[in-house]
Amino acid sequence: MVYNQLIGEQQKLNWVPGVWNRVFIKHRFILWLDIQGRLQTREKLHKIGVSQEDVCCICGLQTETHDHLMFNCIYSQILLAKVLIWLGFNYRLRTLPQWLMWIQRSYKGLRTRKQVLLIVITAVGYQIWRTRNQALWDQVVYDVDKIFKAVQFIVKYRL
Template sequence: MEWDHWCNGISLKDIMQSFKFEDSFVNCYTNGYGWTLPPSTPNLLVAEIMGLNIFEHPMVLWLGSPTPTFSTFYTSYFSVVQEVSWQKFIWHKKKSLRFSSYAWMAMLGKLKTADQLILRGIDAYSPCSFCGDGSESHSHLFFTCDFTFSVISSLLPPLRSFLLRPNMMQTFVYFDESLDYNSWEKTFCYYTICSSIYFLWRERNSRRFEMIWRSPSKITSVIRLAILAKVKYWKHFDDLKRRFVLHC
């Protein structure tokens, strides 16, 4: 009643923040003849509500649709957000929300890496927690660092063909543009990269805050187990096992 934008495109709370209706639904204040507002309703709200002819518009439409679905709302909610070309690497149909969320933040530079904290005036230990040589940043962690590159290249050996260490975008684009992989093999590669970002970020935090260190081979095994838990239900799992290393 108060928060939905049904009153000329705005909510009643936008008009008068202090007043609260006893019932939550608009149909509690209508009958077969029109509006039935309680006597305590402020005049400002009465004027706004009574100006709506509910018989002229017998239903509420969502963007012109008399039968809106969640998809209608979802599309409308994100309509103002600029679409990026690399969203398919992260939000594909086989995604894991946990892995994709962290990969998305990493692509946007939103993880709390040392360089980002320092930019915000927060003291942070800048050397990389993995190799100790480079300064910690999104680009270094994923995957120009020798340590993290050894993990991702163990999971996806074709990356070893790079003369220089690739960053995240280069890693995704390499498989996207490759003619050696079909669509579901590319999806597997995207999924593997996203899961690697998640587990490497967790390992980074464990090293910094819990003083728990794991070797590249151990981290690789953990990532493979997580991938297997999901991929074993995929339609082309047997083909993926033949193409990629899917055992620990």
């Protein structure tokens, strides 16, 4: 699992300011749970006997793990690609810890732009988790464009 491979780097990464920032209001808790690997994915629920299935609620193709749900699911990949194109970045698949490390260590842009990127990552993670919950509980998966517009609204509203 990518999360376990990065644990050494995660311990060195000071992700606390990126997650627990005054700009993030309700989405930061989901981001924190995701970084810790504590979201109750179907894989986890299946292992403890709460769910009969462990398949992703959104795509229905693979086991619903943190890695799959946030960055390997085709739905998440399309959403993230749209968001990064909107921001003017070349699309490159990364996990959440990799994005946070890149933003905090390697990104050379303005501080404000860095803040916007953190807001975007938080909004995307929250919207993916929200979409997953709607798919699980309401059996509804909204079009990626609708979720993309929701991410845009969140980012514009938070700024």
